[in-house]
Amino acid sequence: MTILTRRSFGALIGASAATLAAPSLLRANTTGRLVIIGGGFGGASAARFARITYPEVEVTLIEPYPTFITCPYGNLILGGKRELPQITHSYDGLRARGVTVLQDRAADIDPVAKSVRLASGADVGYDKLIVSPGIGLRWGAIEGYDEAAAQIFPHAWMGGDGSQITLLRQQLEALPEGGVVGLAIPGNPFRCPPGPYERISMIAHYLKQANPTAKILAFDAKEGFSKQGLFQDTWAELYGDMIEWVPGNQDGKIVRVDVENKLFISEFGEEHRVDVGNVIAPQFAAAIARDTGLADESGWVPVNSRTFEANAAADIHVIGDANIAAPLPKSGYIANSTSKTAVAAALAEMTGQPAPSDPVYFNTCYSHGGADYGFSVVGVFRPTDEGFAETPDSGGISPRGPLSELAENRRLEASYADAWYDSITRDMFS
Amino acid sequence: MTRISLIAAALGASLLAAPAFAEQPTPLIAQGCAGCHGQSGEGQGAVARIAGYDRDAFLAIWQEFRDNSRPATIMNRIAPGYTDEEVQILADYFASIQ
Structure with a gap:
């Protein structure tokens, strides 16, 4: 039996008030309210994990878009290997699990009153907030470079509403024969470290068939990148x-x-004319x-x-690309993996279950270089007193070598990548 | 509503909720596997099913991945990242799933 602390007692009062105020949210046995932005x-992943693991906790998800379009596998649209509906996911599965999905934008957070102000003007109270x-x-x-x-x-x-990836695909289709596709790639840190290079590969995969004299000029703010040797071997x-990088x-x-x-x-004033320009702009956490x-x-x-x-506020846990967690990459897998630790840590006190003691954060990033041509980087990470660290003597990239020797390996990893996509999106939305 | 939840409602949910509702939760360490092998280790496409895997076989194969004595694409990079204690939790958990 759990000792009811002053803090969780306060949370309980808050929960009762909210359920009375909003009868549509009324649920039996609610011990508290977990609100998730994004x-x-x-x-x-956090919403689904919370509903399964802590069924007594009320879960509200605030998300401005009616469906989720994944960034992973977006490059395969450019390569002609996927269509937009195949990477578009509904929130109905989460609703069926009892998640209250509010299609709205989180406009502000009041960490003292513990509520989220929505763009529509309503306030959503929380006991614990995942951002x-x-x-x-x-x-x-x-x-x-503006909107x-x-x-x-x-x-x-x-992902947004899908219009950006659709536009880029349309531009590639309309590329003049022998035309130039330019990419501008940012310095670190940014979302999906291997993403720009998988994109180069998938654009090349498409152009090789549709426009074989076309050129890809990839301008990078950096001197090196994720899985660089593997990508350059592939190219x-x-x-x-x-491809010129x-x-x-x-x-x-x-x-x-x-x-x-x-x-x-x-930087030094050289002008490069491109027919299609893909500007992967420098980034920061969402507004x-x-x-x-x-x-x-x-x-x-x-x-x-x-x-x-968050260092800046109690009861607010920030996961995914928005946080500082290097050497953890800003990847979908890390967002999924860390979401569960964050939820377990956030809800430990409220539910009387133990907080995670020695969490492990797991990542695999697959990339598609061409048809039946996949490779990966693996990382197993743990918290330290200073931050995060990769577990020594583990992880790393797929083997390098001539395709004649590694064709089966590349084929298998491409199929593992497809399996990963199906599994992880089920772990988010089913 | 179950009898337990009625009692919980009467007494105040947070007092009873956690122990009463906890069914064999997935160990957090096994959540990392879900991304490829599925939430319950059910497998997906070319990725192996590990649900219901014999515990001793799981441990033996893990060790082979760890010392690179088994042909592998990515498990040989993952296996060395986990401690013996963690691997035993994984083996017990996946063996327990029907």
Whole structure:
């Protein structure tokens, strides 16, 4: 039997008040209210895990979009291997599990009154809050790149309503014969470290069939990237000289775009004309995390490495791409994996169950390089007193070597990637 | 409503809820497996089913992945990241699923 602390007693009173005020939310045996901002890999996983593991807790999910379009596998739309409906997920499965899904935007958080203000004006009280809002783009960090410019040079780096990835796909289809596709890739940290390079691969996969004399110019603010050797092996092996990657130390950093004249302008003033421009703009945590003071001056949110509670506020746990958790990557798998520790830590006191003592955070990021051509990076991470650390002598990337020797390996990993997508989206939405 | 939940409602939910409602929860350590192997280790596509796996076989194969003596694509990179104690929790849990 649990000792009822002053704090959980207060929570109980709060819960009763809320259920009386909102009869539609009335549920038997509610011990408290878990509110989750953001219905992506972190938030949807948290909501589902909470309903299964702590059925006595009332769970509300606040998400502005009616469906969730995953960023993972978005690149396969560009490669012609998937269509948008195949990466679009409904919240009905979570509703059927008893999650209250509010299609609305979280506009503000009052950590003292413990409530979330919705864009529609309503307030949603919480006992524990999970914030998993994802990223925002730093409009203007690349001069000339704002929301209007993104209609010419799409970023396609947030699922949203699907219009960005659709636009980029349409532009690739309309690329003139032998045309140039330019990508601008940001410095660290950013969402999905291998993502830009999988995108290059999938665009090349499409162009190799549809427009084989086309060129891909990938301008990078960095000198190195995730699974670099594997990607560069793939490009050389499958796509010949179609792809040119320009690192930061060879003037690869794009600092300005001119959408009218379709120009990328580099740090040292070089102008590159592109027919299709994909600007993966520099990022920070989504607005709700910055506007409420959860984020620090870096634009990302510092958190406790065992509970994901924000350093800036009690009872608010920040997961997914918005937080600072390096060397954990900003990946869907990490958002999913850490969401469960965050929920267990947040609800331990309220439900009388033990808080996680030695959590392990698990990640695998698969990438598709071509048809039946997959590879991965694995990481097993743990909290430390200073933050997070990768477990020594574990993890790492798929073996490198000639395709003639590794074809079966690549084929298997491509099929594992597909299985991962199906499993993890079930772990979020079913 | 079950008898237990009626009592819980009468006494105040938080007093009884946790122990009364906890059915064999998935150990948090096993949640990392769900991303590929499924929530209950049921497998998916080319990814192996591990639900109902014999405990001793699970431990033996894990060790083979760990010392790279078994052909593997990614499990040989995952296996060394977990302690013996953690692997035993995983083996017990997946063996317990029907």
